[in-house]
Amino acid sequence: MxxxxxxxxxxxxxxxxxxxxxxxxxxxxxxxxxxxxxxxxxxxxxxxPAGLWHANVGHGREDIARVAYDQMRKLETYHVFGRFVNDVALSLADRVTALGPIPDAKIFWTSGGSDAVDLACKLARRHWQLEGRPDKRIILSRHNAYHGLHGFGTSIAGLDYNRDGYGTDSLIPETARIPTNDLAAAEAIITELGPEHIAAVVAEPVIGTGGVIAPATGYLEGLQRLARQHDILFIADEVVTGFGRTGTMFACERFGLEPDMVLMAKGITSGYAPLGGVLIGPRVWERYFNSDDAPILRHGITYSGHATACAVAHANLDILERExxxxxxxxxxxxxxxxxxxxxxxxxxxxxxxxxxxxxxxxxxxxxxxxxxxxxxxxxxxxxxxxxxxxxxxxxxxxxxxxxxxxxxxxxxxxxxxxxx
CATH class of the missing domain: 3.90.1150.10 (Aspartate Aminotransferase, domain 1)
Known part of the structure; x- marks a missing residue:
């Protein structure tokens, strides 16, 4: 005792x-x-460290706090399941997709970066199932990469200690790592695994937690080219780099990338409220929107598109632009x-x-x-x-x-x- x-x-x-x-x-x-x-x-x-890479506009912003207060007085939130939505989730979706690097994109809101990783990896596998190519299940990521610590984030981590201790090499099976900055070696691994088995490759434009590692000249562009050549979805994890960290709204702009999906969180609210999202290109979203018998993506998070978090994001984006x-x-x-x-x-x-x-x-x-x-x-x-x-x-x-x-x-x-x- x-x-x-x-x-x-x-x-x-x-x-x-x-x-x-x-x-x-x-x-x-x-x-x-x-x-x-x-x-x-x-x-x-x-x-x-700006907290955990997120406090882009700094701490103690009264104008953001007032926006949150006003939104909570009006409506703290309402979910975005099925045909129900809230108005702030809708307006922020239009604003962020217009700012993003994917033309004609849709956005699926999440509660943060780890949620966004899980959604993108699930969506990548589901995409190939619906394409009639169910063998395309492997998710590739880079050595030293960090993609959060939910199920898929743990499984695709390029930091071995974040995957260890859960009974298998990969918490969710069928993941593999490619070298951080060696394009030829990455291509060799793709060939060895077989492109017909690979669903997607996930890459941070600048690796963050893995040691702040910039891409070698031409590496990201080459990785995107390999993905397109081998019919593999290319996913840019911009949870750290999004919303200005590389001097452009998204690092994809800096490196001339147009991925199939972009992951975001952190800087979208500068940490004033938990919010994340996945920007999704037409190749992936069209089948879910364009016919009366469209499939349903069986994924959802209670606080997806949280109205107060979305209002905070608007205020944060206003500050980025105004200042x-x-x-x-x-x-x-x-x-x-x-x-x-x-x-x-x-x-x-x-x-x-x-x-x-x-x-x-x-x-x-x-x-x-x-x-x-x-x-x-x-x-x-x-x-x-x-x-x-x-x-x-x-x-x-x-x-x-x-x-x-x-x-x-x-x-x-x-x-x-x-x-x-």
Whole structure:
């Protein structure tokens, strides 16, 4: 029997956490404004990861909060199952499809990125069933890729530790990985597996959690070309890159891609409400819309097209447009690259990856205690975290100043020097 009273919040099981370590060094965020957050201890921290890649317009936006309040007073939400819809889900659908990289697209709303991954993979398999080609079931993804942690996201993860421990190599069978940036090797795997067995390939334009890895020149375009050549659906996972992170509304624009589906979440609301979606091209959606005996897609989420979340998304998009934040993101890409690249010369750094979008990864040597570097940054007013391969995560809100970007680089250098000493 326990004799001591557990600390406040001890009941929470944190995500992706080694819980004894997380509980011992928990950082509680209680407020945020602009590009910074405030801890329960009163410390102000520059939010280098923008939460989990999502706080594009910054924290504490009163105008977004008022939109949410007004929408809740009018109608908190109503589902979009069957013939019932709510007006905000409809208007946001028209707005986002007009902004997206797929002509004449439809959108299926979800509650977030992991939901979007599951829907897209299910839809890809269902597509080929209805095409009379049921053997096309394999979903390809890239090494180092992260696609959320629902059923399909776990199964197609390119980070092995996210797939391990569930009794099989792939929680949902018939998935496979292709190299991160080697197009010839990807083609060899497609040939080996047999294109007649492959339903879709899913790719992040810039790999995020896997270490902030930009595509090799021509890789994404080549992967799309291979998909078309072999009659494989091409799915762009823009959960991180969508809504301005690469200086364009979607990274597909930057790389000249026109996929069959685009996954989105995070930046569509800048984290002010949970919302995701799948943008779907005519090749996939037409059969579901164009005849009286059209099939039904047996998929749905209670909070798909949540009215308040959609109203928040409208407000977020208004801010992106009104404050020219896509243009600012494109400018900040160069500012960050210039500030962060000198860290590549530090003896504790393996690589610095930046210059393709307003995001970067500073990969530390394998023997460097990464959490100690994070702690030193926190002590100096910078919030960052570790992602794959001992990499510091940098993906600030679009509202940071040039000086704040310089502060990120300087603070990391001081932290590394402290570890060296």
């Amino acid at each position: 326990r004799n001591s009273t557990p600390p406040a919040g001890a009941s929470l099981w944190s995500a992706q956490a080694q819980m004894p370590a997380a509980l011992a060094k928990r950082v509680t965020i209680v407020a945020g404004q602009g590009a910074s957050v405030i801890t329960a201890d009163g410390a102000e921290l520059l939010d280098a 020219h934040l896509l243009r600012r993101s494109a400018e900040l890409e160069g500012v960050l690259h210039h500030a962060i690249q000198p860290l590549a010369d530090h003896p504790l750094v393996t690589a610095v990856r930046s210059g393709t979008g307003f995001l970067a990864g500073v990969q530390l040597n394998a023997d460097v205690p990464g959490e100690a570097v994070v702690d030193a940054c926190l002590d100096s007013g910078l919030l960052t975290r570790l992602i794959h391969n001992n990499t510091l995560h940098i993906c600030p809100p679009f509202v940071v100043t040039d000086d704040e970007v310089s502060f990120i680089a300087k603070t990391i250098r001081v932290a590394l020097d402290h570890i060296t000493d």
